[in-house]
Amino acid sequence: MTKTFEDDINDLLKFVEYFPDFPKPGILYKDVLSVLNDRNGMQLLEKILKQISLQLMGKIDCVAMLETRGYIIGPIIALQLSVPCIPVSKKGNLPGTLIEQSYTLEYGEVIINIFDYNKIICLKFYNFHFRIF
DSSP states (O other): OOOOHHHHHHHHHTTOEEEETOSSTTOEEEEGGGGGGSHHHHHHHHHHHHHHHHHHTTTOSOEEEETTHHHHHHHHHHHHHTOOEEEEEETTSSOSSEEEEEEEETTEEEEEEEEOOSSOOOOOOOOOOOTTO
């Protein structure tokens, strides 16, 4: 039997660790970085990211990498798409001239920074994620 994309996602979920009430009561933190603790988990993550990249081919100009998970996952997608990566970090973590944007999470507001590359950069923030994130 051939595995589907959904089967791969469900298999990957087995590598994710869960921490209830972190960073505050009522929040279930999903540690997707725990996937990196297992060779099979990393290979499955790479397979899934390559599949996602095929769907995005020709549709994006760059990959915005939000720290910390994005710094690990973003380059894999960017390499598959042959596009650059743009680092995005929490306020106070990047030097130089920056563009600032705030957004709301279930546990509070966060301010992020992106380098100002003297280009017109249009970033849309989507609640676009797969169930593993």
